[in-house]
Amino acid sequence: MKFPCRIDKFVSHINELPRSKVKILIKKGEVSINGIVTKKSDVQITREDSIELSGKQLKYLGKRYFMLNKPQGYVCANSDELHPTVFDLLDEPNLKDFHVAGRLDIDTTGLVLITNDGDWSHQITSPKKQKYKTYLVETKEIITEEALEQLRHGVALHNEKQLTRPAQAQAVDKYALRLSICEGKYHQVKRMLAAVSNHVVELHREKISDIELDSKLSAGEYRPLTEHEINIINAK
The missing domain is CATH 3.10.290.10 (RNA-binding S4 domain)
Known part of the structure; x- marks a missing residue:
């Protein structure tokens, strides 16, 4: 306001x-x-x-910022006729002007940032700002070094003309990797794994830029961001 x-x-x-x-x-x-x-x-x-x-x-509460540990089954929307939304998990006043800074699919879990500060969220969602989002990805097939190298150099997504931007990819075990990307294309992580002949079984976001999901938050719980966390986005 x-x-x-x-x-x-x-x-x-x-x-x-x-x-x-x-x-x-x-x-x-x-x-x-x-x-x-x-x-x-x-x-x-x-x-x-x-x-x-x-x-x-x-009282006007001004700009507010929250991190949420999103569970499965919730959509990152202000309202939805079929499914509960992440806003149903927030017990806060005056949420009509809030939005999700970087959405997750309904079956994806982990870090979601929610704010009413449009300029701040733009720093996160704009590919030009190079804010990496880090995911723990569990896969159906074994993660090969060849697949990791392809992800690091960029892969061709179905119906996309340009390759994805280079990602940071590291194997966690045979069927899991940690993947960091700075884009937000539709179902991007799932499509990237499909491009290297694999399939995502579970997907969990751990980090946005240098803001890490608080390990004390159980699925469905949230807390306000600290001043340091807020400034991380503005500083980079």
């Missing part, structure tokens, strides 16, 4: 109420600015003003 802004817009945003209903409440004298009741919906307020609705102070 940008300041200064209209009082009706602010109250509507904080309480997730229709603007029309907020205007009625304002006319009834339910809204005050710095202790003074206002009945005008178009009054401009600043971030420093104290706003109350029916005697309850409304």
Whole structure:
């Protein structure tokens, strides 16, 4: 939310109420600015003003950032008619302006970053920013050195004209590898493994840039990012 802004817009945003209903409440004298009741919906307020609705102070929480350990079965969308979303796992106010910075497929688990800061998330999602996402990949077939070398140099995805950007690929055991990519093409990791004649059995994101999934978070749990973690994205 940008300041200064209209009082009706602010109250509507904080309480997730229709603007029309907020205007009625304002006319009834339910809204005050710095202790003074206002009945005008178009009054401009600043971030420093104290706003109350029916005697309850409304607080703008500003930019917020969370990491979530995504379980299987949840989609990275604000709403979905068929499946639960990652936002169903967050017990936080005013989430309508939030989005996922780098989505995961419904069957993929691990690190998801959620924020209402569009500029910050752009640093993560734009291929030009070279923010690597690291995945632990379990595969159906044995991981060969030849396949690793292909992934490191870039592979041709089905229906794509250009090769993928060079990835960081390291074998973990016979049927698992750690793969880091700086792109976000549709089903990219699965398609990359298909391009080297393999198949993804399980996929788990461990890291975005230098932000690692907190090992203390069980599947479905989340926490706010630390200031250091937030600044990692802005610094690179």
